[in-house]
Amino acid sequence: MQQGDNVIKIQDKGSFNVVTVNKMSHQSDNSSVQILGNNNTVYIESRCSFKDFRLIVRGDNNHITIKRGVWFLGGAISIASFSTLEVGERSSFGPRLEFVIESAKVSIGDDCMAAAGLTIRTTDTHGIYSLEDGKLINKPKDVVIGDYVWLNKDVTILKGSRIAACCILAAQSIFDNESGVFELWSGQPAIKIRDYVMWSKSAHLNSVEDDKYAKIYLEKYSA
Numbered sequence: 001m002q003q004g005d006n007v008i009k010i011q012d013k014g015s016f017n018v019v020t021v022n023k024m025s026h027q028s029d030n031s032s033v034q035i036l037g038n039n040n041t042v043y044i045e046s047r048c049s050f051k052d053f054r055l056i057v058r059g060d061n062n063h064i065t066i067k068r069g070v071w072f073l074g075g076a077i078s079i080a081s082f083s084t085l086e087v088g089e090r091s092s093f094g095p096r097l098e099f100v101i102e103s104a105k106v107s108i109g110d111d112c113m114a115a116a117g118l119t120i121r122t123t124d125t126h127g128i129y130s131l132e133d134g135k136l137i138n139k140p141k142d143v144v145i146g147d148y149v150w151l152n153k154d155v156t157i158l159k160g161s162r163i164a165a166c167c168i169l170a171a172q173s174i175f176d177n178e179s180g181v182f183e184l185w186s187g188q189p190a191i192k193i194r195d196y197v198m199w200s201k202s203a204h205l206n207s208v209e210d211d212k213y214a215k216i217y218l219e220k221y222s223a
Contacts (some may be wrong), residue, residue, distance in 0.1 A: 006026065006027055006028055006029075007021060007023055007026055007028055008021060008026070008028040008031045008032060008033060008044065008048075008050050008053075009028070009031070009032040009033070010032070010033050010035075010042075011032060011033065011034045011035065012035045013034070013035060013036050014035050014036060014037045014038040014039075014040065014060075015038045015039075016038050016039050017035050017037075017038065017039065017040045017041070017042075018040075018041045018042070019033065019035070019041075019042045020042070020043045020044065021042075021044045022044060022045050022046040022048075022068075023046075024046035024047065025046055025047040026044075026046065026047070026048055026049075027048075027049040027050070028049070028050040028051075029050070029051045029052070030051065030052050030053075031050035031051060031052065031053040031054065031072070032053075032054055032055070033054075033055045033057070034054065034055070034056050034057065035057045036056070036057065036058050036059075037057060037058055037059040037060045037062070037080075038060045038061075039060050039061050040057050040060065040061065040062045040063070040064075041062075041063045041064065042055070042057065042064045043064065043065045043066070044066045045066065045067045045068035045069075045070075045089075046068045046069075047068050047069045048066060048068065048069065048070050048071070048072075049070075049071045049072070049073075050071075050072050051072070051073050051074055052073070052074040052075075052095070053072040053073075053074060053075060053076070053097075054075075054076040054077070055076075055077045055079070056076065056077065056078045056079070057079055057080075058078065058079070058080035058081075059080045059081045059082075060081075060082070061082045062079050062080065062081075062082065062083050062084070062085075063083075063084045063085075064079065064084075064085045064086075065085070065086045065087070066085075066087045067086075067087060067088055067089045067110075068089050068090075069089050069090040070087050070088075070089070070090065070091050070092070070093075071091075071092040071093065072093050072097065073092070073093060073094050073095050073097075074094070074095030074096060074097065074116075075093070075095060075096050075097025075098055075099075075118075076097070076098060076099075077097070077098075077099040077101070078099065078100050078101065079099070079101040079102075080101070080102050080103075081102050081103045082103055083101045083102060083103060083104055083105065083106075083122070084104075084105040084106070084107075085099070085101055085105075085106050086105075086106070086107045086108065087108045088108055088109040088110035088111070088112065088147065089110045089111070090110060090111050091108055091109070091110065091111060091112040091113070091114075092112075092113050092114070093114045093118060094114060094115045094116035094117070094118070094153075095116045095117075096116050096117045096118075097114070097117075097118050097119075098118070098119045098120075099119075099120045099121075100120070100121045100122070100123060100125065101120070101122050101123075102122055102123040102125075102140050103122070103123065103139075103140040104122035104123065104140040104141055104142045104143070104159065105122075105142045105143075105144075106120055106122060106142070106143045106144075106145075107142070107143070107144045107145065108145045108149075109145060109146045109147035109148065109149065109165065110147045110148070111147060111148045111213055111217070112145060112147070112148065112149045112150070112151070113149075113150050113151070113201070114151040114155070115151065115152050115153040115154075115155075115171075116153055116154070117153055117154035117155070118151055118154075118155055118156075118157075119155070119156040119157065120143055120156075120157045121143075121156075121157070121158055121159060122140045122141060122142065122143055122159045123140040123159060124138045124159070140159060141159040141160035142159075142160070143157055143158075143159065143160070143161050143162075144161070144162045144163070145157070145161075145163045146163060146164045146165035146166070146167070146181070147165045147166070147217060147220075147221075148165055148166050148213065148214070148217040149163055149165065149166065149167050149168075149169075150167075150168045150169070150199045151169050152168070152169055152170050152171040152172075152173070153171045153172070154171060154172045155169045155171070155172070155173050155174075155175065156173070156174045156175070157169075157175050157176075158174065158175065158176040159176075160176065161175050161176055161177065161178070162177075162178040162179070163175065163178075163179050164178075164179045164180050164181045164183070165181050165217060165220075165221045166181050166182050166198055166199070166217050166218070166221055167179050167181065167182070167183050167184070167185065168183070168184045168185070168197065168199050169185050169186070169190060170184065170185065170186035170187075170190075170193075172188065173185060173186050173187060173188065173190040174187075174188045174189050174190060175189070175190045176189055176190075177189070177190065179192065180195075181221045182195065182196050182197055182198060182221070183195060183196075183197070184197050198214055198217075198218055199214070200213075200214045201213075
């Protein structure tokens with residue numbers, strides 16, 4: 001695959017991998033996809049932007065979809081062992097991002113916004129085993145994040161978490177729970193501190209409905 005300097009670099013060291021990068025309005029600076037396995041798929045849609053970013057695909061049968069308009073502004077994603085990553089349209093992620101995805105799925109909706117230091121983990125990395133029957137008791141679990149979620153600075157999302165649409169996680173929160181829509185969570189571990197709230201990228205509106213994206217999701221998820 002021949003690529004210009006502004007297109008994310010692909011390093012494929014396996015076999016039967018399929019990598020598709022739509023170069024329309026694509027921007028990349030010091031960013032790469034490294035594949036160390038077989039039968040993996042990576043699909044990157046148009047208008048994506050990458051800066052100081054690495055996607056490392058280890059092992060076999062992993063599937064990554066990054067939809068149009070997504071921004072990654074620094075950090076790394078490690079995905080391995082029959083895992084899936086799906087990132088929705090126009091979602092953006094600040095620097096110091098760290099995703100560790102193993103034997104599970106991470107799904108992130110459209111128009112999400114994450115500040116610097118977001119961590120998502122589907123695994124504890126090391127196993128914990130029962131001494132009664134020898135079985136693994138801390139298996140990997142999926143992480144699901146809905147549409148239009150705001151993740152503040154240095155948020156950590158742990159395995160099994162489900163964050164519904166239009167939620168807010170306060171800075172430095174550690175989330176390992178399940179939320180409803182339009183909720184504000186904060187703390188370590190995070191707890192719900194307010195119901196029925198909605199966020200906007202602007203702090204200078206007369207009403208949240210003056211934000212066209214907020215209005216779309218407010219109407220969609222209020223039903």
